[in-house]
Amino acid sequence: MGSGKTTVGRALARKLNKRFIDSDHEIEARTGASIPVIFEVEGEAAFRQREAEVISDLTALDDIVLATGGGAILNEASRAMLAERGTVIYLRASINSILHRTSHDKNRPLLQGPDPRRRLEELSRQREPMYAAIADIVIDTGRPNVQFLVNTILTQLGLSPARCADTVMNPEPMSIPVLPLMSVAPGVSHAHFASVRLQVDLGARSYPITIGTGLLDDVELLRQHVQGERAAVVTNTVVAPLYLERLTRSLVAAGKQVTTIVLPDGEEEKTWPNLMKIFDGLLTDKCDRKTTLIALGGGVVGDMTGFAAASYMRGVPLIQIPTTLLSQVDSSVGGKTGINHPLGKNMIGAFYQPQTVIADTATLDTLPARELSAGLAEVIKHGAIIDTVFLDWIEANMGALLAKDPVALTHAIRRSCEIKADIVRQDEREAGLRAILNFGHTFAHAIEAGLGYGTWLHGEAVGCGMVMAADLSCRLGLIDVVAKDRLTRIVGAAGLPVIAPDLGLATWLELMQVDKKNEGGAIKFILLQPLGKALIRNVPDSILAQTLHACVQRAC
Structure with missing residues (x-):
């Protein structure tokens, strides 16, 4: 709510030569009553049902840009239709921005209580994981310019802003807060945006983090990030039977020649002899300096493969594909690599950033309960040191996290990666x-x-x-x-x-x-x-x- 999504949506529709529709305006047109009146007379539950029916009708249309109400994703059927029928764009900003834009707006029934800040914080905790779970594109709206935001969206859609149909005619400054959703209906392919994307900003060493389900099967994603003709996948004896063949099949489909190296599993195996096994495999297969090393596994595999990539031929490309919660929320991001010494953990290693991190949340389905709990330690850590709102959310949603609820896990992974990426950037x-x-x-x-x-x-x-x-x-x-x-x-x-x-x-x-x-x-x-x-x-x-x-x- 209060996102300016109508302004952005209209401008985006002009650029894409599509029709713009606001679901709240459609509800008012159908009922002949304003949203506050519907809330007062029928209650929120009845309004959500009307909203779901409107979204069902509108998402069946072609060539539209649809701006939904902020609470549309509370309805499970609406979430499914938005995700299946279009590309979902999530505009994100701070609670302070929301308050600034909605402080004098009496047309928002959910913010008419005595403490709108607290109410917004409650809504954010409730809705944020749902947005994160279905959003194909996330836009942080710190830049207060409609044209900049629209061009950013177009770029994320794989389109050239200069070649789109119209120019944005309203570049005035604006402050856009958290919680809005927009869905671009079938005119733009959904297949390439079925994930959450973040960026680790390190200048020339910047790289994306992609979080989603089924990414091991995304041939185009792998082709995009494995630049050379060869890839060497390093994994361990536990992960290899589960996911090595699947990843290898996708790499081959992407036109890559694949070397596989399987290490023994366990923290106690994070040693110099096992690091040598990686080098042995690379040299035996005559892998050159354009070979991309891919770490498929948890933190041990990621750290050792990263150290090998930093060292082999003085540095070769690296991709992290973490398969445990701990590695998805922490060790795969930030470029720390290394091995253990009997006198100290991670005392031998290097800082070496990957080309990308690809976190396929489906790999957590096979994660033992003990490993899941171990990963939650790093999630809790991020809340404890820097984000008490996130810590509140963790405490309230611990049952869902332990039950491997996909919405909860996606939110925990994304927020943890955001926190770590921002610290690493600095x-x-x-x-x-x-x-x-x-x-x-x-x-x-x-x-x-x-x-x-x-x-x-x-x-x-x-x-x-x-x-x-x-x-x-x-x-x-x-x-x-x-x-x-x-x-x-x-x-x-x-x-x-x-x-x-x-x-x-x-x-x-x-x-x-x-x-x-x-x-x-x-x-x-x-x-x-x-x-x-x-x-x-x-x-x-x-x-x-x-x-x-x-x-x-x-x-x-």
Whole structure:
């Protein structure tokens, strides 16, 4: 609501030489009553039914640009028709922008209560995952110019703005908020936009992230990103039987010659000998520097393949195709690659950005429950360090996430990738800000090394590490007990451990001293001040000892 989607929709229709229709205007024309009157007399449920009938009729038409009401996607049938019959464009901006544009508008029945900001936040939490799930194109509307927005949409549709039928006649500044939907009916093919796309902005090293279902079968997507004639797929013994043949078939259909390399599975296999196995396969098949390495698997496969791509012939193209939740929300994005050393996790590696990240959410269907929970640790982390609204949503939707609800998972993946991409954009090589993504990881890496790699999953160690970091933050007076206990509950609700293993104080300290954030032998921690904001600081040994003692005895 209040998106300016009518303005953008009309301008887009002129450019595409199509007819523009606003579903709210159509409802008013059919009933002879305004939207507020319909809400008052019949109630919202009856209005949604009228809206669904109108959308059913309108999406059956050809060559239109349809602007829907913001709540149209609440109806399951409407969501299905919008997704199946057209290309869905989601315009996204901030709550503040929405309030600015709707503050004096009395024609919006859902915002007429005493606290419109809170109501908008509620609507956003309810609707945002649905928009993310069906949107083919997402447009962030920070640039306040209708012409710019329309040209951006045309470019995303694969069209040249200069060659389209008309020019935008209304380039005045405007502020466009979150929550609108537009659907371009069948005049534009839906097949190429059945996914959510994000961008990691790193200048010449920028790359897209594509999130969707069935992407392993998208031959055109693979052809677009595998530039040379050859591809080498690196995977492991668990993922290979599930998805290797399918990906290979798509690559062959795209005209690529394929080499496959299958590694043993497990964090304990993230070693130098297994890195050599990748090089052995590449050299045996005489792969040249135009060969694209494709990482098909979880974080271990992604990190090792990325390190191999950074090193082989001093650098070859890399594509990440993550198949676990943890790798889809975190490790595949940002260019960190490497292997473990017996004395420290990820201590040998390189920063090396991929050409693209392709996250096929259908691969999560085969993900074991323990691996799913491990991935949720990184999702929770993003909310805890930077986005409390997202953390609220995670807490409220934990059941849906654990049940692998596709709408919930898509939203969790997309928002996590947005957060990480923005941090990486500001600090690609972890000179400062990016270190906050290691919240809980100082404790986690010590757990993994102390127990032996593979005993706990990485996400399990991160979950427990976040609980310990929250306890440490509380002891330092940075957050209160309520915030600490809340984060502990959320981690536990995800099926993650909240009691740390007893490694012994000396072992804990020794292992935590081997950490990339440390300087001059001093251990640095990522802490919360408050929940939703992170900082980096040293900690007195006495306070750290209190946290270690408490967290191995009980939930912190």
